[in-house]
Amino acid sequence: IPQIQIVSDFYDHPGFIESWKAVAKPLLTGRHDHILFSFHGLPESHVLQADHSGSHCLTHGDCCQGFKEKNSRCYRAQCLATAASIAKTIGIERQDYSIAFQSRLGKAKWLGPSVSETIARLASEGKKNLLVFCPSFVADCLETIEEIGEELNQEFLNMGGESLELVPSLNVDPAWV
Numbered sequence: 001i002p003q004i005q006i007v008s009d010f011y012d013h014p015g016f017i018e019s020w021k022a023v024a025k026p027l028l029t030g031r032h033d034h035i036l037f038s039f040h041g042l043p044e045s046h047v048l049q050a051d052h053s054g055s056h057c058l059t060h061g062d063c064c065q066g067f068k069e070k071n072s073r074c075y076r077a078q079c080l081a082t083a084a085s086i087a088k089t090i091g092i093e094r095q096d097y098s099i100a101f102q103s104r105l106g107k108a109k110w111l112g113p114s115v116s117e118t119i120a121r122l123a124s125e126g127k128k129n130l131l132v133f134c135p136s137f138v139a140d141c142l143e144t145i146e147e148i149g150e151e152l153n154q155e156f157l158n159m160g161g162e163s164l165e166l167v168p169s170l171n172v173d174p175a176w177v
Helices: 014-027 044-050 075-090 115-124 142-158
Strands: 034-040 097-102 129-133 163-166
Touching (some): 014 075, 014 129, 034 142, 044 075, 097 115, 115 142, 142 163
Parallel strands (some): 034 097, 034 129
């Protein structure tokens, strides 16, 4: 019987972070003027339900910055930590990247900012060449290839951007496997 090890939360696992670095390395040529980390969105109600203290999540603007016992299981806090870890590993300063959430459905209030709001802001700031990571997807799918690689790319070009390049998901890259 093989030994089984379960890694439940791997948002900051060194193997996960290093795998993103390895997959992105060929694209990190300096031709991008901003990095966007796009995470799968969730309705805010789901995040609030996971807050067992009932008094921490989404109560103030920086409640997800850094880990404390109260937010250690918070999805949004884990997303922010993942982006910070990947950025640190590849040598990207905080002012050179943004974090947004994609894949919204229905009328419920979702985690923000949305990717559409974020690229509109970036375009208005004069950013022309974006590199986009989707770290909540370990395999490419419709939400990475179509939603980000095609739809968001076209949206950004229509706003005056010149290029939006998608970092492929980890898929079967040897660094991840």
